[in-house]
Amino acid sequence: xxxxxxxxxxxxxxxxxxxxxxxxxxxxxxxxxxxxxxxxxxxxxxxxxxxxxxxxxxxxxxxxxxxxxxxxxxxxxxxxxxxxxxxxxxxxxxxxxxxxxxxxxxxxxxxxxxxxxxxxxxxxxxxxxxxxxxxxxxxxxxxxxxxxxxxxxxxxxxxxxxxxxxxxxxxxxxxxxxxxxxxxxxxxxxxxxxxxxxxxxxxxxxxxxxxxxxxxxxxxxxxxxxxxxxxxxxxxxxxxxxxxxxxxxxxxxxxxxxxxxxxxxxxxxxxxxxxxxxxxxxxxxxxx
Amino acid sequence: xxxxxxxxxxxxxxxxxxxxxxxxxxxxxxxxxxxxxxxxxxxxxxxxxxxxxxxxxxxxxxxxxxxxxxxxxxxxxxxxxxxxxxxxxxxxxxxxxxxxxxxxxxxxxxxxxxxxxxxxxxxxxxxxxxxxxxxxxxxxxxxxxxxxxxxxxxxxxxxxxxxxx
Numbered sequence: 001x002x003x004x005x006x007x008x009x010x011x012x013x014x015x016x017x018x019x020x021x022x023x024x025x026x027x028x029x030x031x032x033x034x035x036x037x038x039x040x041x042x043x044x045x046x047x048x049x050x051x052x053x054x055x056x057x058x059x060x061x062x063x064x065x066x067x068x069x070x071x072x073x074x075x076x077x078x079x080x081x082x083x084x085x086x087x088x089x090x091x092x093x094x095x096x097x098x099x100x101x102x103x104x105x106x107x108x109x110x111x112x113x114x115x116x117x118x119x120x121x122x123x124x125x126x127x128x129x130x131x132x133x134x135x136x137x138x139x140x141x142x143x144x145x146x147x148x149x150x151x152x153x154x155x156x157x158x159x160x161x162x163x164x165x166x167x168x169x170x171x172x173x174x175x176x177x178x179x180x181x182x183x184x185x186x187x188x189x190x191x192x193x194x195x196x197x198x199x200x201x202x203x204x205x206x207x208x209x210x211x212x213x214x215x216x217x218x219x220x221x222x223x224x225x226x227x228x229x230x231x232x233x234x235x236x237x238x239x240x241x242x243x244x245x246x247x248x249x250x251x252x253x254x255x256x257x258x259x260x261x262x263x264x265x266x267x268x269x270x271x272x273x274x275x276x277x278x279x280x281x282x283x284x285x286x287x288x
Numbered sequence: 289x290x291x292x293x294x295x296x297x298x299x300x301x302x303x304x305x306x307x308x309x310x311x312x313x314x315x316x317x318x319x320x321x322x323x324x325x326x327x328x329x330x331x332x333x334x335x336x337x338x339x340x341x342x343x344x345x346x347x348x349x350x351x352x353x354x355x356x357x358x359x360x361x362x363x364x365x366x367x368x369x370x371x372x373x374x375x376x377x378x379x380x381x382x383x384x385x386x387x388x389x390x391x392x393x394x395x396x397x398x399x400x401x402x403x404x405x406x407x408x409x410x411x412x413x414x415x416x417x418x419x420x421x422x423x424x425x426x427x428x429x430x431x432x433x434x435x436x437x438x439x440x441x442x443x444x445x446x447x448x449x450x451x452x453x
Contacts, residue, residue, distance in 0.1 A: 025323075034321040041326050047289035048337070051424060053361040055334065193332035200334045200361050
């Protein structure tokens, strides 16, 4: 039964993720007092990339990009099939490694430099991503998503610090804030087009597709903090997911020129303070 | 979905006085808001569909223009913005100027003006989009994207006669 839910994610994920990305672009435009693109613009971009000729620079690139897509899908499938959340996070990390290697496989200097910064970005977000799994374990006593959603009280009550830490790295994970890291969505940035600089045509379409999956996956991680055994909590989860996505757009437009040096200091510090503090408090509470 | 619903622009400044560049940048500001047509000003030729060039071509930037053009995947269109990009403008007789952009790469739309207004630049890009769709249709039929075979004529420095390149 739960496996079916996983497959529903595989089918619906990109549509919802693409829609989230479209809403993000419209909101972003309105914040800059522009009219903005049509809501379905990301799908038009995807269709265009699929129709363009692809300049494949080496045979490895196709394999790596496909791997990137497959492991993002797997990460989502694991989550929705109610399996181990640790595995889901590992699968997400692996998929990002694939994208990174695809960028390293190109000989273009911008592509290589972006891949290095992508690694830097992963160094910033990975500790907190792992802490998410630990947080869910502390609140439910299990890494299984089925047990996490079956709790009487939602995870946010026990681990609000982990949630706040997650919000900070989410800006980086969704490629929003540091404009000079890998591939942010801003038109003019230091790294041309980041890790996707040398990816063309249908391969770029696949990268866009996996990005939509990632969008929806992140939305789901946020919602997971609010879901409990009460069916109504699902609604709260979806609402909070939307709210957090709006917050990400707001942060992106408020701090458009954050650099990677700042990302390094902010991400590690917040992980230590929020997640570490929460961890310490929970341990202390258990002792007394 | 048509390819012209998501045209990404690559902007390159040849040897212009920067007047047209300022106007191109003006048309990407919130006031004119190009993104409502799905247009994104990208810095990556490998993602671009529309090549927007301002200023004439000289012997130094000729290779750059040709390389940028060759890095753009088909279908693609070139828009020459401003009179200098169209045929060299006031710099036409300078010793270092080859001429308009069409001396080194095929141009699809010419937007004259000194400097070209944002309105006419947007107009030119919209015209180019129709050509972009036509090229895509030709590609779908298994034909080469361009209808006409393009040949360039370059005046070498020091000689007045035109040579086929």
